Amino acid sequence: MNDASLTALSILLACLIVLSGFFSSSETGMMSLNRYRLKHMAKTGHRGARRAQDLLKRTDQLIGVILIGNNFVNIFASAIATVIAMRLWGDAGIAIATVMLTIVILIFAEVTPKTLAALFPEKIAFPASYILKPLLKILYPAVWAVNLFTGGILRILRISVKDASSDHLSREELRTLVNESGALIPSKHKDMLVSILDLEKVTVNDIIVPRNEIVGVDLEDDMETILRQLRTSQHTRLPIYKGDINNIQGVLHLRNISRLLMQDDINKAMLMQLSREPYFIPESTPLNTQLINFQKAKRRFGIVVDEYGDVLGIATLEDILEEIVGDFTTDYSETSPDIIPQDDGTFIIDGTAAVRTINKNLGWRLPTDGPKTLNGLITETLETIPETNVCLVIAGHRTEVLQIKDNVVKAAIVHAIPRKKSFIRKR
Structure with missing residues (x-):
């Protein structure tokens, strides 16, 4: 084998490694696409998004054509590398080619392309869709045969492709999606969206x-x-x-x-x-x-x-709307006679004040799964109706009864205990 042939094989090997990197990045890019952003972009007329969306409708075919192409170029590259290595180092070239090609493919055709695709899926997947879609038509017989065998194996394992999870979001998943949206959605709008999701957990009572x-x-x-x-x-x-x-x-x-x-x-x-x-x-x-x-x-x-x-x-109706958009007043503690702020950071709260209202307007986390009012919360914690002014801790909040009338706590001083203090006890 002359030097010209060796140079041609080296160029061919380099091209095969580039193709391997293309298939590896395409797979990661396609699988890393945000499906909801993809749908939005496709609806707005983005051609790359439309092509990627069409390919992702049949994930088995997409993976099939990518893996067929990737395995073909990797095996072909291995054969070419072996020929070159044997020409340079004789029989020892087989081991040398195996080690060197493994390192080269791992770095330049696997880790680096897949990392870039994971970081920038749209920049990789959309251009790749222009190649993958016609390639799928060309290799469709091979893809169909591969999927036929894999489908048979999955049926033996009693796994159906149709049972795969859809793109539909549960309520909790949607809540997480809203909370993780970052600066894309203003915090006030986030609160409103989450409040709408919470409406069914809250009753009229x-x-x-x-x-x-x-x-x-x-x-x-x-x-x-x-x-x-x-x-x-x-x-x-x-x-x-x-x-x-x-x-x-x-x-x-x-x-x-x-x-x-x-x-x-x-x-x-x-x-x-x-x-x-x-x-x-x-x-x-x-x-x-x-x-x-x-x-x-x-x-x-x-x-x-x-x-x-x-x-x-x-x-x-206004009460329900306030659960979604928040109170129509700017500062509840200043406008409500039920919550009176004190100079020392404590609050004098009316016993009939709703626990949910206290939590919402003061940012506290008093328990809401039991009594609905502060009076009920105090009496439930004490397991009796207080006869004198007592002090207790409820969910990390120091509560001191101020006034009792007709077996009802009329007012109490409440403030949150700093978390750094070890004597906080949970309810």
């Missing part, structure tokens, strides 16, 4: 205004008292009841009576005529279901009842 805080019109009051209440009300909708809140007769929208309030001959019958039938909601209804129910019934205000029909409180 978690967001209600409790019955002791309901502001309504009692028909047993005199008309002067009722009119004074209507003229000074800070609420748009008021439930109308007779004697007891469990005996709700209707819901009055103040917009409907704005003109009547200027008249002197207004009476209770006129109020009832302008009121709307009450809309009752079971306490265990998930928020995502109730949001749809409000939409279907064209309502914004509902009376929450328990399994016995007793009124527990009220829930509004």
Whole structure:
């Protein structure tokens, strides 16, 4: 073998190593593509994305054509390297060629190309699709034969290609995807998306205004008292009841009576005529279901009842929307009488304040799988109704009872214990 032949074989070997690197990078690039970004780019008309998407529809065929090409060039390269090595070193060239070719292929045709493809899958996969797609048509008989045998082996192992996982995301996977989106999605939008996913975990009972805080019109009051209440009300909708809140007769929208309030001959019958039938909601209804129910019934205000029909409180469309977008006020601790910040960093919190509301607005993690209010949380932790002012730790929050009235904790001082302190005990 003359020098010209040796040079030609060396050039051919170098080309085969480049082809091996191409197939290796193509495989990693195709498999590393973000399927959802790929779908988006394909819909916007990106040709490379469309070709890559078509190839990925039949992953078995794509892998088949890549591996056929890769194995062919690697084996061919091995044969060429052996011929060159034997020409240079005789019989010892076989061992030398094996070692040297292994190192060269490992570095230049496997690790380096695959690392680049993993880092920049789109830059590798999209151009490669222009070669792989026509190559698949040319080698289709060989690919079909290989897939026939591999399919048979998979059937023997009782594995079906159709059982492979789809691109559909579960709720938890979607939550992770949103949280890991980085700066691509503003943090406020992330919170809203995650809140929508959490709606089915939250029931109406978690967001209600409790019955002791309901502001309504009692028909047993005199008309002067009722009119004074209507003229000074800070609420748009008021439930109308007779004697007891469990005996709700209707819901009055103040917009409907704005003109009547200027008249002197207004009476209770006129109020009832302008009121709307009450809309009752079971306490265990998930928020995502109730949001749809409000939409279907064209309502914004509902009376929450328990399994016995007793009124527990009220829930509004705005309450559900606040679960998604957050409170409409800028600083809850400054606008809510239930949470009063102190100069020393503690908070005086009303016993009737909802635990979820406290967590959401103060960034705490008080347990929410049990009692719904701070009073309930304290009494459950103590396993008794406190008779005197006591101090306890709930989920890493030091809680000191301030006021007790009618067997109910009316107020407490609460603050989070710094995590570095070893005496924190979990509930």
